[in-house]
Amino acid sequence: MHEALAQVFQGFDRHTWRIETHDAELLVAAAGRVSVLVKDRVAGQSLVTMLTCRALEEAPGLDLCGAVFEYEEGELGKLLSTAQPQLAAVRHLRPGTAGRFLRLPLVADCASSGLPAEGLRREGDEGPAPRSAEAMKKLAAYPGALNRLSGSVPPDPQRMRKTVDRLGLEADWVAIVHADGNGLGEVFRSVVESENGHDDRTRADALRSLSxxxxxxxxxxxxxxxxxxxxxxxxxxxxPVLPLVVGGDDLTVVCEGEVALSFTRHYLEAFEDETAQNERLRPLLDALERPYLGAGAGVAIVKRNYPFHFAYELAEQLATEEAKKVKQWSSALAFVALYESSAPDLTRIRTSVSLSGGSSRSPSPYLVGMGSRDERARGRTWDDLLRRVRALRRRDEQGELLIARGAAHDLREGVCLGRKAAASRFELLRTRYSGDRFRAEALEHLTYDGDLVWTVGDGSESKEVTGLLDAMAALPFVPEVTR
Structure with a gap:
């Protein structure tokens, strides 16, 4: 977008150009969305044409769509409220990306994408393999991507290549982390729809500050x-963290499994802190009486060779369907450690205990940051998860586990049999450990307020949950010590 603007509008500068004195003004450029004000409709069409043509040439699999809408002075807010559905209508009228990759005449399939192959390409020590136009463009962009991602001056692509090789060739478990901001839509609407003295200039400045x-x-x-x-x-x-998307409030990274949960927790806490202190956001948040912005994150931990697109879809589903549903509590993370090889189904994963005859589910998502201090989050915070994992990991002076693995698996089996079975087995274990203060203490750390299974929510929204299953799943992926 920045390069296209500079070509269509000579001397364009995002920070100084305003529509009152120049031919264009960039309002929003974040999370795959761009909003630009232009004085001349033809120039706007040229900008869309340049961007879409460049996408076809340099990123054949990318579906990029643009449209130009006219508005009268004083109606910027109204336009911004209706532009997104109008753009969706324009996109619907265009042919999809599948129309670019015709199957007739018959051609070989690409070895990586399954699309029609454009030619043969050799990668590393491997022999020549058929590659699609999309795959060829991605491979061509790879060296430049390593330079950008290295984040150093001068660029040190070898650092990032080590990360790529480790995640692709050496790691046992990898994770896809997808994070998305909470409450940004509310902030955006407050800017667009406010009638408290907000003229077009004020709205434009506020949107740019938000972006x-x-x-x-x-x-x-x-x-x-x-x-x-x-x-x-x-x-x-x-x-071992490889950023894929860092734009606006969107973050997608691939990382080694053992660092996934720790990294996600630190990112969410840092995002809250940064939004609380950011000078551009402070006036907008003050107007909404919000101290900061939070985010929801989904973490899909899978084996290294597990199909990426399945893992990404699961991470995105965890973020949108679980983590982002606690907006009033700010930031949260939801995770799954996947031991199966089939396509994931989050509903089936979360209800598997119920389907087996039990009643308890995961208390996911887990609250992190400032929202974890809320009373409603008790038993469902990052610290609660950490405490349970450490209880399962603690050892006595002889190096024996305080809670034997067999005892933990026995409790998990009880949870799958129902709340009464779980309570019965837990009480038996509590009685067995009653003479050992340290074992009894570790056992209590698995509970919430003394119960292995407890109820969250009210009325029809209530459900029985237990933290044991998530603690056992997270055991290999939570740091043993905090330096």
Missing amino acids: LGVDECAARALATALVETNREMGPYDVV
């Missing part, structure tokens, strides 16, 4: 999370 502010916060939160993860679990030569 730039969130971008800054996400980038700084990522940097902080990498430092804190290295401090907590390192030292690493290169923290």
Whole structure:
């Protein structure tokens, strides 16, 4: 977008150009969405044409759509409220990306994407393999991507190549983390729909501040999370985290399984801190009486060779269907450690205990940051998860586990049999450990207020949950010590 604007509008500068004195003004550029004000409709059409043509040439699989809408002075807010559904209608009228990759005449399938192959390409020590136009463009962009992702001056692509090789060739477990901001839609609507003296200029400035502010916060939160993860679990030569998307309030990374939960927790806390202090966002948040912005994150931990698109879809589902549903509590993370090889089904995963005859489910999502202090979050915070994991990991002076693995699995089996069976087995174990203070203490750490299974929510929204299953799943992926 920045390069296209500079070509269509000579001398374009995002920070100084305003529509009253120049031919264009960039309002929003975040999370795959761009909003630009232009004086001339033809120039706006040229901008859309340039962007879509470049996408066809440089990223054949990308579905990029743009449209130009006219508005009268004083109606910017109304336009911004209706532009998104109008753009969706325009997109619906266009052919989909599948129309670019015709199957006739018959052609070989791409070895990586399954699309029609454009040619043969050799990668590393492998022999020539058929590759699609999309795959060829991605491979061509790979060296430049390593330079950008290295984050150093001068660029050090070898650092990022080590991370890529580790995640692709060496790691046993990898994780896809997808995080998305909470409450940004409310902030956006407050800017667009406010009638309290908001003219077009005020709205434009507020939208630009929102876009730039969130971008800054996400980038700084990522940097902080990498430092804190290295401090907590390192030292690493290169923290095994590969950023894929860092734009606006969207974050997607691939990382090693053992750092996934720690990294996600640090990112969410840092994002809250950054939005609370950001000068661009402060006036907008003050108007809504919000001290900060939170985010919801989904973490899908899978084996290294598990199909990426399945893992990404699961991470996105965890973020949108679980983590982002606690907006009133700010930031939260939901995770799944997947031991199966089939396509994941989050509903089936979360209800598997119920389907087996039990009644308890995961208390996911887990609250982190400032929202975890809310009374309603008790038993469902990151600290609660950490306490349960450490209880399962604690050992006595002879090195024996305080809660034997067999005892933990026996409790898990009881949970699958129902609340009464779980309570019965828990009481038997509590009686057995009653003479050992340390074992009894570790056992109590698995509970919420003394119960292995408890109820959350009210009325029809209530459900029985237990933290035991998540603690056992997270055991290999939570740091043993905090430096």
